[in-house]
Amino acid sequence: MAFLSYLISGLSLGSVYAIIALGYSMVYGIAKMLNFAHGDIIMIGAYAAFFMLSAGLGTLPAILFSVVICLVLGVLIERLAYKPLRQASSLSVLITAIGVSYFLENAAQLAWGSDSKFFPQTAMPEGGITIGSLTISWLSIITLVSCIVIMLVLSWFINNTNTGRAMRACAEDKGAATLMGINVDRIISITFAIGSGLAAIAAILLASTYPVIYPTMGSMPGIKAFTAAVLGGIGSIPGAFVGGLLLGVIENLSKAYISQQLSDAIVFGVLIVILLIKPAGLLGRKTNEKV
Helix, strand or coil: HHHHHHHHHHHHHHHHHHHHHHHHHHHHHHCCCCCCCCCHHHHHHHHHHHHHHHHCCCCHHHHHHHHHHHHHHHHHHHHHHHHHHHHCCCCHHHHHHHHHHHHHHHHHHHHHHHCCCCCCCCCCCCCCCEEEEEEEEHHHHHHHHHHHHHHHHHHHHHCCCCHHHHHHHHHHHHHHHHCCCHHHHHHHHHHHHHHHHHHHHHHHHHHHHEEEEEECCCCHHHHHHHHHHHHCCCCHHHHHHHHHHHHHHHHHHHHCCCCCCCCCHHHHHHHHHHHHHHHCCCCCCCCCCCC
């Protein structure tokens, strides 16, 4: 039963990574850039939910407020920081993303201080389902179900709506998409909005699991979610889902059976091994690039 308990906790943690990785994958798949400020949008989302819950306004208003704040923030970051660099080199965009990350972290420290705050435990229901000696918390169930629903809805959206088809066209060839009348800038903004909204949901789930928030809280989850996206095949929605779950399970089982101190090293070691065997990731596909 102990193994099942660790496995379920790993799936719950992996679901959070998967939700964050979905945002990474969408942005990379369409804009062909790595938004390393994504983890700090998670931090902003956690603070937004914290203030709503502390004011006693309930879970649903906190979720909606956090999603709106992160969505607007994501669009603003894209318009102000990344849009002017649309034709710039990948290195310039990468440096800008790191700069935006540091800006958000320092702005949060100036606004709310560097001290940790305890996230209210009223966000999610207490208790869970007991099967024999195994207890599955409602938080774990909600987290896993939320991840599955988000992945399915995103897959449906991209494959069955006009905006989703436009996203796939932009991911294939932005120049050809422009010639077909698609507003590429608008599609990229929508992609950032969706990714940032997902970051807000992940922020609330993460803060409910580890109920302490602080200005740099998004850095490590952001890096691990990026690792999950690469592991599954960056640019692939099912890949981000599988990579996130796998990463969470590996991390949790490593902490339980090997070493808490070495768990992160084991996670990144597994990534290296898989990329050596399958460079495109588990569900990624090889692409031929003209040079």
